[in-house]
Amino acid sequence: xxTWFKEHVDYVTLLLVLAVTGIGVTSVYSATYDAGASAYFHxxxxxxxxxxxxxxxxxxxxxxxxxxxxxxxxxxxxxxxLAVLVxxxxxxxxxxWFGVGGFGLQPSEMVKVTTILALASYLxxxxxxxxxxxxxxxxxxxxxxxxxxxxxxxxxxxAIIYMGMLLFILLWAGASDFLLLALLAPAAAxxxxxxxxxxxxxxxxxxxxxxxxxxxxxxGSAVVFSLTVLVGVSVQFMxxxxxxxxxxxxxxxxxxxxxPLGAGYNVIQSKIAIGxxxxxxxxxxxxxxxxxxxxxxxxxxxxxxxxxxxxxFIGAFLILFLLTLLLLRGVQTxxxxxxxxxxxxxxxxxxxxxxxxxxxxxxxxGMMPVIGVPLPFMSYGGSNxxxxxxxxxxxxNMYANRKEY
Numbered sequence: 434x435x436t437w438f439k440e441h442v443d444y445v446t447l448l449l450v451l452a453v454t455g456i457g458v459t460s461v462y463s464a465t466y467d468a469g470a471s472a473y474f475h476x477x478x479x480x481x482x483x484x485x486x487x488x489x490x491x492x493x494x495x496x497x498x499x500x501x502x503x504x505x506x507x508x509x510x511x512x513x514x515l516a517v518l519v520x521x522x523x524x525x526x527x528x529x530w531f532g533v534g535g536f537g538l539q540p541s542e543m544v545k546v547t548t549i550l551a552l553a554s555y556l557x558x559x560x561x562x563x564x565x566x567x568x569x570x571x572x573x574x575x576x577x578x579x580x581x582x583x584x585x586x587x588x589x590x591x592a593i594i595y596m597g598m599l600l601f602i603l604l605w606a607g608a609s610d611f612l613l614l615a616l617l618a619p620a621a622a623x624x625x626x627x628x629x630x631x632x633x634x635x636x637x638x639x640x641x642x643x644x645x646x647x648x649x650x651x652x653g654s655a656v657v658f659s660l661t662v663l664v665g666v667s668v669q670f671m672x673x674x675x676x677x678x679x680x681x682x683x684x685x686x687x688x689x690x691x692x693p694l695g696a697g698y699n700v701i702q703s704k705i706a707i708g709x710x711x712x713x714x715x716x717x718x719x720x721x722x723x724x725x726x727x728x729x730x731x732x733x734x735x736x737x738x739x740x741x742x743x744x745x746f747i748g749a750f751l752i753l754f755l756l757t758l759l760l761l762r763g764v765q766t767x768x769x770x771x772x773x774x775x776x777x778x779x780x781x782x783x784x785x786x787x788x789x790x791x792x793x794x795x796x797x798x799g800m801m802p803v804i805g806v807p808l809p810f811m812s813y814g815g816s817n818x819x820x821x822x823x824x825x826x827x828x829x830n831m832y833a834n835r836k837e838y
Contacts, residue, residue: 443492443766443832449759450488450810450825454481454818456752457811460739463717464732464813467724473732473813480815484822491826496834499827500554500774507551507575513540514582521586529586539816541591544579546823548595549602549781551575556606557774563608572603590804594788601784602777605767611649614640615657622665633665699735700799702727706738707749707798714745732813734805737797756790756809759825766832775831782824 458481462474491499517540522530530537552575555561561568576599583592600616618640625632640661644654672680706722715721720742722728728735741749760783767779786809793808795801807817 441833443762443829445762446759446766446825446828446832449755449762450822451485453752453755453759453810454484454822456740456755457736457808457818459717460736460811461732461813463720463743464723464736464739466718468726468731470732476815477813477818480818483815484819487819488822488826488829491823492829492833494826494830496772496775496830496837499550499830500557503547503550503554507544507547510540510544510547511578511582514544514579516540518582518585527586527588529583529588529591537815539814541579541583541586541588542816542820543823544583545594545598545785546820546827548576548579549598549778549785549824549827552599552602552781553774553777556602556777557772559773563603563606563612569608569612573599588805590792590806593792593804594785594806597788598781598784601787602781605780606777611647611653611657614643614647615660618643618657618661619664622661623668626665626668637662637665699728699803700796703735703738703797704799706742710742710745710749712745712747714741714743714748717743719743734793734803734807734812735797736812737794737808741797752811753794756786760787760790763828766828766835770831770835771838772834775834775837778827779831782828785824786821 458474458477461477465471465474517529517531520531521528522532522537524530524537529541530539552572555571555575556563563569563572576595580592580595583595600613603616604613618636622633622636622640625636641658644658647654702722706720706728709715709722710720718724720739722742723731723739728738731739737749737752740752744751763779763783763786767776767783770776770779789806789809792801792804792806793812796803796806807814809821810818
């Protein structure tokens with residue numbers, strides 16, 4: 434029995450998830466302690482308990498059964514995304530929730546899981562070749578279908594997570610360097626344009642030089658280069674089409690001090706909280722920014738500033754360290770599994786966690802625009818916590834079945 438447990442139970446992933454979740458629940462408790470919002474802490478405890486049961490159940494699930502259910506689960510989850518557009522609850526201008534009693538369920542969070550499974554199921558077919566347009570288009574379609582439905586809610590932050598996931602999976606699955614450049618260059622041009630003409634020019638020059646180095650066919654290179662320039666030039670036009678709050682978020686990212694009491698308030702207060710923690714922090718429940726509620730709803734997207742203020746650089750680093758170990762464990766799992774399906778699932782989970790981490794911590798530190806992306810296992814939110822737990826269970830399942838083909 435001991436040998437079976439050592440062979441099939443991924444203790445590393447399990448302990449890392451429990452550690453980060455424990456820190457997250459403690460941080461939610463602190464964030465809600467003096468805010469009259471203790472109900473959020475109690476709900477997070479309930480979701481955490483349910484999530485652990487789900488994680489262990491998924492980890493012990495039959496590998497072949499999981500494979501067979503991948504596409505049906507994806508289809509059902511798409512129906513839920515359609516349903517929420519019709520009968521969903523609108524929260525903060527986004528129609529993405531089902532209200533269940535005092536709780537809320539966000540289908541787009543669980544669709545992250547089913548999209549990873551669907552991509553793994555499709556890409557595990559030995560006949561699939563990402564250098565063929567038909568196969569590449571189908572791969573994109575699996576991701577773009579939920580993205581389109583999520584943008585209708587509208588929820589730009591969650592949609593970005595899906596695109597980041599797709600990029601990592603394509604890289605892992607053997608997509609060409611030219612394809613990756615075709616995806617990254619226009620996005621880089623759009624972002625660079627926000628920082629001025631010089632930044633945009635640098636991206637254009639780098640794209641041109643890289644295309645020359647790749648030596649792809651001239652027509653394809655011309656299309657990618659033209660698209661990169663076109664996207665950069667059209668950013669200002671597209672910016673004018675955004676809703677006012679979306680424009681404020683971008684402008685706040687570029688210059689938070691331009692509206693310190695409005696759009697830039699959360700970012701400024703978060704940076705103050707993180708910086709004021711110093712090396713060792715102010716102590717549990719002793720953070721002035723946290724306990725005096727300078728950051729609205731700090732138990733959600735800005736949860737990272739809570740342990741950073743209370744436990745300083747040590748606390749902030751510990752969270753990053755534990756999450757990074759979890760990512761590395763996921764990459765290791767993807768590297769040792771014999772099944773292509775298992776490899777894509779593992780790297781899909783790692784990529785989803787990674788994009789969440791980069792955006793959320795970047796938001797808290799004023800390095801990313803505020804787009805409502807939670808920190809895995811830390812931020813308050815039942816749907817997000819459950820999806821993270823299910824993905825952790827998938828990682829554990831892939832490790833347990835690493836010798837399966």
